[in-house]
Amino acid sequence: MGAVVALSNLLDARQVWRGRAAPLVEGEQPTGWAALDAALPTRGWPDAALTEILLPADGIGELHLVLPTLARLTQSKRPVVLIAPPYAPCAMGWRQQGVNLQQLEIVDADEKHVLWATEQCLRSGSCAAVLAWPQQADDRSLRRLQVAADAGRALAFVFRDRRHLANASPASLRLELADAPLTSIWIRKCRGGNAPAQAIPFDRVQRLPGEGRSPLAAVHAVHQRMHGAVDFGLHGNPLRKKPAA
Numbered sequence: 001m002g003a004v005v006a007l008s009n010l011l012d013a014r015q016v017w018r019g020r021a022a023p024l025v026e027g028e029q030p031t032g033w034a035a036l037d038a039a040l041p042t043r044g045w046p047d048a049a050l051t052e053i054l055l056p057a058d059g060i061g062e063l064h065l066v067l068p069t070l071a072r073l074t075q076s077k078r079p080v081v082l083i084a085p086p087y088a089p090c091a092m093g094w095r096q097q098g099v100n101l102q103q104l105e106i107v108d109a110d111e112k113h114v115l116w117a118t119e120q121c122l123r124s125g126s127c128a129a130v131l132a133w134p135q136q137a138d139d140r141s142l143r144r145l146q147v148a149a150d151a152g153r154a155l156a157f158v159f160r161d162r163r164h165l166a167n168a169s170p171a172s173l174r175l176e177l178a179d180a181p182l183t184s185i186w187i188r189k190c191r192g193g194n195a196p197a198q199a200i201p202f203d204r205v206q207r208l209p210g211e212g213r214s215p216l217a218a219v220h221a222v223h224q225r226m227h228g229a230v231d232f233g234l235h236g237n238p239l240r241k242k243p244a245a
Helices: 007-012 034-039 062-075 091-097 111-124 141-151 162-166 214-229
Strands: 051-056 081-083 105-106 129-132 155-161 174-180 184-191
Touching: 051 062, 051 141, 051 162, 062 081, 062 129, 062 155, 062 174, 081 111, 111 129, 111 141, 111 155, 141 155, 155 162
Parallel strands: 051 155, 051 174, 081 105, 081 129, 129 155
Antiparallel strands: 174 184
């Protein structure tokens, strides 16, 4: 039987390799929300990676969360693709938020092709960001999107129902939006650090474009505050729910 050697002696003699984690480098993809950036290890979205956003219902602020990023990317002439959005985006509302619509593409894929189309767009290397709304996505399919985002150096955002929170996810960042008692963001998983124990307040009701410009615009703004207009319309603009396949 071999002699028992104290681990400290082996370490002191440098006979055991001691690995060190590479320092986490801050990314170049700010979310546009200071409190969220401060809570994330990379001070923004994980670059070239998948972010999963879990929702209790449509229209509680998920698009307000990403619109600063979409505006920044499209204003820099970088293409953004939406895959199977559940509502028809209102061009006027998105333009008011700074999105350059000439750099925005919408792919109206049916459910069985949503994940495939998302993966192809991410792998292409021609998209700055790809947003998708799959109804069904397992661990394997999400992992493919994570790999595709890294290969194409693109931001990937997947919007899913909150019931999937109980399932493990390969996404680099996993956020949950809560709407009670106040709208807030929970960081459920983040690459490079521990998730904060507290939710981040998310006040998406700011001065709305059009407020103070006309009585009709003011009515639209108040209506949104009272009734929580779905994000795709933005600021009380008309919405069209996409017909079921």
